[in-house]
Amino acid sequence: MGRIRLVALDLDGTLLTDDLVIEPRAKEAIKRVREKGITVTLATGRMFSSARPYAVELGLDLPLIIYHGAQVRHSGTGAILFERTIPLDLARCLITHIRQFGYAYNVYLDDRLYVDKVQAENEEYAWRAGVDLHQVEDMLTFLQEEKRRPLKIVALRDGPELEPLEAAIRRDVGEGVYLTRSLPHYLEMLNPEANKARGLQALADREGIRPEEIMVFGDSYNDLQMFRYAGLAVAMANAPAEVRAAADYVTGSNNDGGVARALEKFILGG
Numbered sequence: 001m002g003r004i005r006l007v008a009l010d011l012d013g014t015l016l017t018d019d020l021v022i023e024p025r026a027k028e029a030i031k032r033v034r035e036k037g038i039t040v041t042l043a044t045g046r047m048f049s050s051a052r053p054y055a056v057e058l059g060l061d062l063p064l065i066i067y068h069g070a071q072v073r074h075s076g077t078g079a080i081l082f083e084r085t086i087p088l089d090l091a092r093c094l095i096t097h098i099r100q101f102g103y104a105y106n107v108y109l110d111d112r113l114y115v116d117k118v119q120a121e122n123e124e125y126a127w128r129a130g131v132d133l134h135q136v137e138d139m140l141t142f143l144q145e146e147k148r149r150p151l152k153i154v155a156l157r158d159g160p161e162l163e164p165l166e167a168a169i170r171r172d173v174g175e176g177v178y179l180t181r182s183l184p185h186y187l188e189m190l191n192p193e194a195n196k197a198r199g200l201q202a203l204a205d206r207e208g209i210r211p212e213e214i215m216v217f218g219d220s221y222n223d224l225q226m227f228r229y230a231g232l233a234v235a236m237a238n239a240p241a242e243v244r245a246a247a248d249y250v251t252g253s254n255n256d257g258g259v260a261r262a263l264e265k266f267i268l269g270g
Contacts, residue, residue: 004267005213007033008043008065008200008226009259011054012182013219014236015042017255020128022057029260030058033267039207041065043196045182045222047151048073048111050129063206067108067151068180068222069199070190082202084191085149090176092140094153094169094189101165104156107139109148114139121156125186152190159184180222188222197225215266217251217259219243234262 009015009030017023030040040058043065044051051066055075063072063081072082086094091107098105104121107114113131115122116139126133136142143150155165166179166187178190196218204214212231216223219236220243227233227246235247236258244250249266252258 003213004038004215004232006039006041006204006207006209006215007263007267008041008196008214008216008230010196010216010218010220010223011042011044011046011051013238013254014217015054015254015259022054023255023257023260025257025260026263027058029263029268033263034059036267038267039209041203043069043200043216043218043223043226045152045180045186045188046129047108047113047131048078050131053130063203065196065199065203068178068182068188068190068194069196069226070151070194072199072202081206082199083151084194084198085151086153086177086189086191088143088147088149090173091143091150091153093173094177095139095143097165097169097172098153098155100168101155101157101161103161103165106152106154106156107143107150108152108154109143109146109150114142116142119156121185125154125156152188154189155187157185157187162187182220182222195225196223197229200226200229217262219254232266234266 042051045068048066052075061076063074070084073080104119112134114134116136178192180188214230215232216226216230217234219239233247235244235250237253251262
């Protein structure tokens with residue numbers, strides 16, 4: 001591992017406590033890391049409007065890795081530096097699969113969250129993300145008329161109930177879609193060229209930073225590609241066993257100062 005020049009932080013379950021706030025100790029540690037000339041960004045599955053307030057709180061005026069790496073977008077200007085959307089035919093296919101199971105789902109287009117039926121799962125998701133729901137009469141018709149490719153589609157259901165849906169999509173679509181989970185009850189669907197490592201690479205290439213100079217933090221399966229790409233991968237104690245096993249270092253939980261502790265250990269010398 002070379003000298004760390006870039007730190008990428010997942011949000012939910014990592015930088016954010018279960019109350020969806022940034023712990024003061026983490027905020028102070030990030031401030032001190034930035035004062036050393038090290039770039040700090042967010043790498044999250046959240047949409048831009050959901051991630052940006054945390055960037056503003058931390059004083060980050062730089063590109064953020066959002067939508068699981070399907071988009072890299074500047075927190076200040078909103079300029080899109082990298083983007084991979086879901087082809088329209090694939091999006092319609094995925095929605096048809098979800099409808100066959102009767103599950104709630106979200107569709108993300110132009111950084112807005114669209115639904116056709118507002119169910120409790122949609123409302124909980126919107127509350128957690130701090131965004132509004134935009135209802136359309138029929139999603140397939142809406143997408144066809146708009147001729148626009150969504151960035152992400154998410155099926156919402158209790159974790160085990162998502163497994164047959166995931167199996168059906170993998171059987172019928174195969175490598176044509178990237179499936180991941182940020183939380184057990186969110187099955188997230190993206191362009192197969194999108195993941196956090198790809199978004200991180202786009203940002204690192206822009207800044208002239210090598211993978212071995214990158215430190216990343218995460219807690220879930222959508223962080224695994226990023227773990228493999230970066231020189232130093234830190235998993236939270238609250239991460240699943242497979243995620244912890246893939247990391248170079250396991251820190252405390254998101255509720256127990258895990259981010260601050262690892263930054264102090266590897267960068268700040270605390």
